[in-house]
Amino acid sequence: MTPVGANAIPVGSPPIGSGAPHSAVIDWANYKPRERGVLDLIDDILRHCAEDRIRFSGGHGTVTETPLPCGNPRSIAFPFRNSIFRLIMARMAALCHELSSQDVSPYGGKGSFTDPRWPHVCFQVDFMNTPAEQRLELTPVFSSEPA
Amino acid sequence: MATLVHGTTRYRAEQIIRYGPDPRYMEPGGLPVNDGFSMYVDGGPYMYKPPEEYAKGKDLQCPNEGGPVILVVENVPDDVLDAANRLGILPLSFGVVQFDYGDGLEELLAVWPFLPKVIRDV
Numbered sequence: 731m732t733p734v735g736a737n738a739i740p741v742g743s744p745p746i747g748s749g750a751p752h753s754a755v756i757d758w759a760n761y762k763p764r765e766r767g768v769l770d771l772i773d774d775i776l777r778h779c780a781e782d783r784i785r786f787s788g789g790h791g792t793v794t795e796t797p798l799p800c801g802n803p804r805s806i807a808f809p810f811r812n813s814i815f816r817l818i819m820a821r822m823a824a825l826c827h828e829l830s831s832q833d834v835s836p837y838g839g840k841g842s843f844t845d846p847r848w849p850h851v852c853f854q855v856d857f858m859n860t861p862a863e864q865r866l867e868l869t870p871v872f873s874s875e876p877a
Numbered sequence: 878m879a880t881l882v883h884g885t886t887r888y889r890a891e892q893i894i895r896y897g898p899d900p901r902y903m904e905p906g907g908l909p910v911n912d913g914f915s916m917y918v919d920g921g922p923y924m925y926k927p928p929e930e931y932a933k934g935k936d937l938q939c940p941n942e943g944g945p946v947i948l949v950v951e952n953v954p955d956d957v958l959d960a961a962n963r964l965g966i967l968p969l970s971f972g973v974v975q976f977d978y979g980d981g982l983e984e985l986l987a988v989w990p991f992l993p994k995v996i997r998d999v
Contacts, residue, residue, distance in 0.1 A: 762965075763964060763965040763966045765968065765970075766968065766970065766971070767962075767965060767966045767967050767968040767970075767971050768966050768967060768971055769924075769971060771966065810964060810966050811977055811979075811980060813912070813913045813915075813975045813977050813980075814966055814967070814975070817967075817973060817975065820925055821924060821925070823925075824924060824925050824926075836925055836926070861912055
């Protein structure tokens with residue numbers, strides 16, 4: 731699968747949920763990086779949010795998955811060093827720029843982008859990525875739901 | 878081996894060359910942190926802003942530091958690169974090498990005096 735935002739997404743790229751091996755739920759405690767490392771991890775997060783209707787949030791060594799619209803949140807330790815989480819957040823800003831032409835600072839802000847892979851889920855991003863504060867909220871928006 | 882680059886100001890590049898990367902470097906007015914040291918693989922891919930843009934941003938913040946430059950560090954050994962990617966989450970193909978304590982920084986500092994370094998104007 732072409733990683734989201736890793737250069738151009740070819741037309742007809744595989745839909746979310748096909749291609750690279752994955753499970754529907756991310757096994758954070760035993761997560762094993764694949765060939766593309768953090769790019770695969772970001773793909774896994776986006777796929778998980780879209781397929782399972784999950785809001786993904788995190789910061790300070792913990793990630794939280796909240797079933798939409800208002801399920802019980804589940805918090806898990808993030809299995810990598812904090813700088814990796816900061817790279818993920820900065821990558822979200824880059825995706826907002828690459829896929830939606832939004833100018834979002836890698837150090838924080840709000841934005842959105844649409845995954846070019848089927849089913850073209852839009853993600854809202856709200857994050858703070860500074861030495862003093864790190865938090866991320868990634869929310870998939872489904873077209874059948876009111877904005 | 879790989880050539881790595883870091884966008885910064887001329888003053889900071891000269892300090893980094895002389896003393897090595899300081900993961901506790903504090904931006905003017907910033908907070909004391911242990912933030913590691915990030916470099917790009919020369920030539921990309923650049924998953925974030927290109928190093929020239931980072932250099933220009935730091936120059937805008939600190940216009941008295943001699944202007945934007947790219948610090949180029951050549952011949953970074955594979956074992957140093959591997960140490961920054963112990964868990965396989967940051968392969969070189971990602972384009973970013975993140976050095977943290979316990980994840981490559983000690984190895985980088987050990988060979989730092991012997992690595993060829995160049996300051997490239999932006």
